[in-house]
Amino acid sequence: MxxxxxxxxxxxxxxxxxxxxxxxxxxxxxxxxxxxxxxxxxxxxxxxxxxxxxxxxxxxxxxxxxxxxxxxxxxxxxxxxxxxxxxxxxxxxxxxxxxxxxxxxxxxxxxxxxxxxxxxxxxxxxxxxxxxxxxxxxxxxxxxxxxxxxxxxxxxxxxxxxxxxxxxxxxxxxxxxxxxDISSELTGRRILITAGGTEENIDPVRFIGNRSSGKMGFALAGAAMNRGAEVTVIAGHCTAEAPANIKIIEALSAKDMKKQVIDHLCENDVLIMAAAVADFRPAERAKSKIKKEELTGLTLELERTDDILASLKDTRKGKIIVGFALETNDGIRNARKKLKDKDLDIIVLNDPLKKGSGFGSDTNRITIFEKGKKKETELPLMTKYEAARHIFDRVINLLK
Ligand SMILES: Cc1cc2nc3c(=O)[nH]c(=O)nc-3n(C[C@H](O)[C@H](O)[C@H](O)COP(=O)(O)O)c2cc1C
CATH class of the missing domain: 3.40.50.1950 (Flavin prenyltransferase-like)
Structure with missing residues (x-):
């Protein structure tokens, strides 16, 4: 099809x-x-x-x-x-x-x-x-x-x-x-992609979020589908329009996203973590809306969210795992560290402060690091779809 x-x-x-x-x-x-x-x-x-x-x-x-x-x-x-x-x-x-x-x-x-x-x-x-x-x-x-x-x-x-x-x-x-841009290089492969940003509730109407639009995740999904893969997207808060005919599972908080990734990874060959997952969440979520008067001088206590990749344990064995590093300074060192510490196959570095890159933009300027390769590949400014194609060129090589 x-x-x-x-x-x-x-x-x-x-x-x-x-x-x-x-x-x-x-x-x-x-x-x-x-x-x-x-x-x-x-x-x-x-x-x-x-x-x-x-x-x-x-x-x-x-x-x-x-x-x-x-x-x-x-x-x-x-x-x-x-x-x-x-x-x-x-x-x-x-x-x-x-x-x-x-x-x-x-x-x-x-x-x-x-x-x-x-x-x-x-x-x-x-x-x-x-x-x-x-x-x-x-x-x-x-x-x-x-x-x-x-x-x-x-x-x-x-x-x-x-x-x-x-x-x-x-x-x-x-x-x-x-x-x-339709081909069959990924026919028969199943790809799980996380997209968008997570929302961590403060109370029923307020949350701590981020500026992720979901554009990069959806570009990856479109590029994988065009190459014949069966794609599932686990989507946080997204303002971008999803490609037609895509299977989407909504997971708004970091906790929900972790659960959905764990539940679905076993039936997939590749996991691409393109979502901007919150590192912190309010330690307590108020059951009803915090009143304006209560907000004066309010201090929010935060706690760490779980690291999704670290929670995958044995399920990630034999899968190709691609992570994203969003860094505003010391990007190359931090991306290399993340590649090693999280035992990723590929990490994609981007800097939201660079012109034409980052959240909400249709374009991106990415650098790709691969496990076992000394030299990273820095790519020029291109559309997110083109960037996704470059990432899949590497994933296809690893799947061979
Ligand atoms: C039997 C027959 C076959 C034709 N085959 C062609 C053809 O293969 N290529 C072509 O440019 N015009 C061909 N023509 C001429 C066009 O049909 C004609 O120029 C027509 O005005 C094109 O209109 P259209 O471009 O709006 O379809 C053929 C005409 C006839 C009677």
Whole structure:
């Protein structure tokens, strides 16, 4: 089910190769993906709406002025919906319209409204392909944020042999996987990730918390799922949005988080402790809200929370354990010490005070330390998702 949770928008323009897209729609759906299709007027001459609707399980979108379900403007709704947008077959006409910003039907208007790169799989007669204007248009698209899946050389529908045959649908599927960063390196593996920050209650309405948003934990979860792993997230307080289709177990306090990690570790191969777990909690939790008057001069007595990793004992044997070190000073020394003291396989150091790093940010600047390796790897500023990919590259190596 490699496409589980993924939303793929396919634009079919008017070429013979449109019939090949029926296989692609079916294959994506069989592997858990959701597919919506926009078909041009010319495209409808080659595949019917009935076929598209039966295969995709969604209405075939054709009309710019036909409101989408819920009364939303269709080109905006579809552009917002899609994780990946493939135009296949892409006619010489749709390439020309894209280059010139022409938006005179639903497909071309959606292309113009789509904020991310669009993938074009051109198909056409070899003379159309060789035409100076088409070559110029292709050159402009190749230089833009969009990409072209090059057509193959071979027998063409117009009974000639030459370049212009659309890439096979299996190859288009591979390209969609690459675009969505889907692979199978972690298929069959189970990964447990803690995310967010813990809350330690002072009374029923107040708590001691931290600024963790859960973004790093969720980025790890998304990257692991894209590589085929079965992922469980034990989530504290999170302000970030969780990836779709993820199994989440809520554990708000350090004590709850410890319990959930102990309960679930045995069925997982890897544990990644990305949550910011409180080191201290109020020694006493008031049963009812502490009154304002009682707060004057109030002293909170704190006690240590349990170290989750130290509580795992035998259950952690044979598992790969990844920890995070959030340090604002002396990071390298502290991370190395934590790697050794907690017997981790990997520790990821980040400094929330560095620009673009830390809580709530979409980016991070991490340094990765591995057990038995003298030299750490310092990575530049990158998105949390990219940082997660780097961490999994190492985890995959250890799992081999
Ligand atoms: C039988 C037939 C096959 C066609 N095949 C292609 C093709 O493979 N590639 C292409 O660019 N145009 C092809 N065309 C021409 C397009 O359908 C035509 O340029 C149309 O206006 C494209 O509209 P669209 O881009 O909105 O789908 C074909 C036309 C016919 C009649």
């Amino acid at each position: 490699k496409f589980k949770g993924k939303k793929i928008l396919i634009g079919i323009s008017g070429g013979i190769a449109a019939y090949k897209i029926c296989w692609l729609i079916r294959s994506i759906r069989k592997q858990g993906g959701e597919v919506k299709v926009i078909v041009t007027r010319a495209g409808e001459k080659f595949v019917t709406k009935t076929t598209i609707e039966a295969l995709s399980g969604n209405p075939a979108a054709t009309d710019l002025f036909e409101p989408a379900p819920g009364g939303v403007i269709p080109h905006i709704e579809l552009a917002r919906w899609a994780d990946c947008f493939l135009i296949a077959p892409a006619t010489a006409n749709i390439l020309a319209k894209t280059v010139n910003g022409i938006a005179d039907d639903l497909l071309s208007t959606t292309i113009l409204s789509y904020p991310d790169p669009v993938i074009f799989a051109p198909a056409m007669n070899d003379e159309m392909w060789k035409n100076e204007v088409t070559r110029r248009n292709l050159k402009i698209i190749r230089k833009s944020k969009h990409s072209i899946i090059e057509p193959e050389s071979g027998d063409l529908a117009c009974e000639t042999v030459g370049i212009g045959r659309m890439a096979e649908p299996e190859y288009l599927e591979e390209k969609i996987c690459q675009f969505l």
